[in-house]
Amino acid sequence: MEQLLFINACVRGERSRTLKLARRFLDRWQQAHPDGAVTEVDLCKDRPVPQYPEVLAERDELWNAGKLDDPMFDLAHQFAAADRIVVAAPFWDLSFPAILKIYLERISVTNITFGYDEQGNNVGLCKAGKLLLITTRGGNFSLPETAWMEMGARQLEALCAMYGIDSFQCLAAEGLDDIRNDKEAILAEAMGRADAMAEVF
Numbered sequence: 001m002e003q004l005l006f007i008n009a010c011v012r013g014e015r016s017r018t019l020k021l022a023r024r025f026l027d028r029w030q031q032a033h034p035d036g037a038v039t040e041v042d043l044c045k046d047r048p049v050p051q052y053p054e055v056l057a058e059r060d061e062l063w064n065a066g067k068l069d070d071p072m073f074d075l076a077h078q079f080a081a082a083d084r085i086v087v088a089a090p091f092w093d094l095s096f097p098a099i100l101k102i103y104l105e106r107i108s109v110t111n112i113t114f115g116y117d118e119q120g121n122n123v124g125l126c127k128a129g130k131l132l133l134i135t136t137r138g139g140n141f142s143l144p145e146t147a148w149m150e151m152g153a154r155q156l157e158a159l160c161a162m163y164g165i166d167s168f169q170c171l172a173a174e175g176l177d178d179i180r181n182d183k184e185a186i187l188a189e190a191m192g193r194a195d196a197m198a199e200v201f
């Protein structure tokens with residue numbers, strides 16, 4: 001049975017357009033993969049604590065003692081074990097909400113999600129072959145003159161390389177806050193892409 005891990009960083013909850021797009025993708029994925037199981041981590045509910053000094057100190061102590069089975073590392077183990085990963089996050093301040101960054105810091109644990117070989121080279125330890133970022137953006141950051149400013153998808157893509165996740169994909173609906181655009185049409189087109197991507201994810 002395929003385990004799909006859904007990381008929900010949609011701060012506006014059920015009002016979120018990103019979450020609507022993600023739910024559409026997940027519904028279609030479940031239809032196409034009836035034996036698959038979706039597990040959701042809702043970052044607004046679970047609220048992992050930022051790595052303040054005392055949190056980092058505790059984590060270092062546990063790690064140095066080899067206690068990688070401590071609950072502190074549960075999120076990292078869950079991420080490492082998933083077959084498929086979907087992250088839903090709106091485009092905020094050219095990347096994504098801080099709650100997602102906190103989560104990424106939590107799961108980036110040496111010898112759980114990534115490690116190093118005897119030569120000191122990075123080795124990814126995650127099982128997932130694919131990670132999909134689902135996002136919506138107020139502006140359009142896929143244009144030649146704006147793409148360089150986009151730092152959410154690019155950060156996740158780089159992290160996938162570190163975690164050993166071979167395929168990074170991004171489903172984005174863009175220009176949703178531009179008064180010149182037809183928002184409904186943009187979202188409808190993205191929903192169609194969600195359907196097509198879910199079939200083969």
Ligand SMILES: Cc1cc2nc3c(=O)[nH]c(=O)nc-3n(C[C@H](O)[C@H](O)[C@H](O)COP(=O)(O)O)c2cc1C
Nearest residue numbers: 012016017018019090091092093094136137138139
């Ligand atoms: C705190 C905040 C920061 C945002 N930053 C950007 C930004 O840097 N660039 C942009 O194009 N849109 C930005 N937006 C607009 C959102 O990307 C856009 O409205 C998106 O569709 C919101 O997703 P949601 O409906 O899932 O919450 C921002 C919105 C918020 C609330």
